[in-house]
């Protein structure tokens with residue numbers, strides 16, 4: 001793949017000579033770190049550029065961005081592989097650095113793409129958007145090797161660490177500031193455990209998450225000093241802690257999920273847990289502060305202060321949101337649960353809350369969890385499934401919306417997502433009628449199974 005990247009770089013530099021670059025990237029951690037790597041690379045080259053971060057590539061966005069051609073050079077990162085239809089008739093090249101599924105037959109001569117799926121060894125070349133942007137940067141200049149830290153953050157953000165391809169191993173080797181330690185996936189590994197445990201929402205530890213006495217208790221029980229960090233634990237302490245957490249999580253669906261490597265990176269000149277950095281970036285971006293997230297990636301001190309502020313509020317929202325969700329009265333049916341949080345849970349986190357609940361032992365495998373939260377004059381609907389098997393959630397919501405549209409022809413409702421996680425927005429004044437249709441759809445689906 002490195003050869004393909006070299007060719008791509010040459011072409012890109014030639015075409016973008018004397019022209020500003022328009023970077024369009026995805027709003028998750030991988031997309032943000034991708035954009036940050038590109039930004040740093042272009043500023044080192046003294047090139048003019050601008051950045052747009054998007055949640056998804058809607059038709060209108062692509063159309064709007066393409067009008068910048070030919071004055072600007074368009075470069076997509078961590079997205080666009082599935083939007084090739086839109087580039088069918090373009091007369092100027094667009095550049096894409098992405099790792100998502102791609103339909104080779106739709107590539108034309110003006111779409112220049114780096115994508116592991118297009119190489120002769122997709123397995124070995126498996127990488128994240130940020131990883132590919134890093135390789136792009138390194139092909140431009142070996143001085144960019146330090147940007148491998150951002151690639152590692154993207155890697156953790158997209159959960160690629162469990163199965164490291166050859167290319168990913170190489171990126172990790174390049175990151176000389178990175179330290180890896182075997183352990184339990186509680187983060188941050190660099191802060192006192194009494195705090196890290198209390199704030200651990202992923203994994204969720206019953207009786208400990210959100211409870212200061214609960215966090216103290218588990219440490220007392222294992223004989224670990226309260227202020228020790230995960231990183232400082234001896235092997236013996238680490239295994240005691242793992243056992244204690246596992247006992248509390250008995251019955252959880254993905255029990256072995258809690259084991260994993262700790263990734264510690266020197267960032268802003270201090271040791272930071274990469275999982276924490278990744279969550280922080282994701283939180284800022286999802287809450288609408290992608291500019292702060294990118295500046296944070298580029299180690300701006302003022303952005304760091306703002307980012308930490310946003311992140312603290314985000315964590316408080318999560319912990320209180322989980323408590324609200326636990327206590328809340330739910331609409332329960334056979335194989336499904338609807339949590340209509342109204343304005344008690346923020347729309348930006350209702351999906352995350354559902355994901356967390358979907359790994360709790362409270363519900364049977366295959367149960368569909370639907371979270372609903374007000375989002376101004378709309379309602380955000382998020383669907384998750386408990387465990388690894390069950391019905392296609394995108395289809396469930398799509399069918400619901402079709403029926404709902406029958407009764408409300410003017411609805412704005414549109415479904416996004418995939419098999420295991422889907423969502424939609426619906427008008428707030430149609431709350432009751434939407435829930436009725438949704439319930440019917442969930443019940444119908446059960447009968448069919």
Ligand SMILES: [Mn+2]
Pocket residue numbers: 030031078099128129130158
């Ligand atoms: Mn990605």
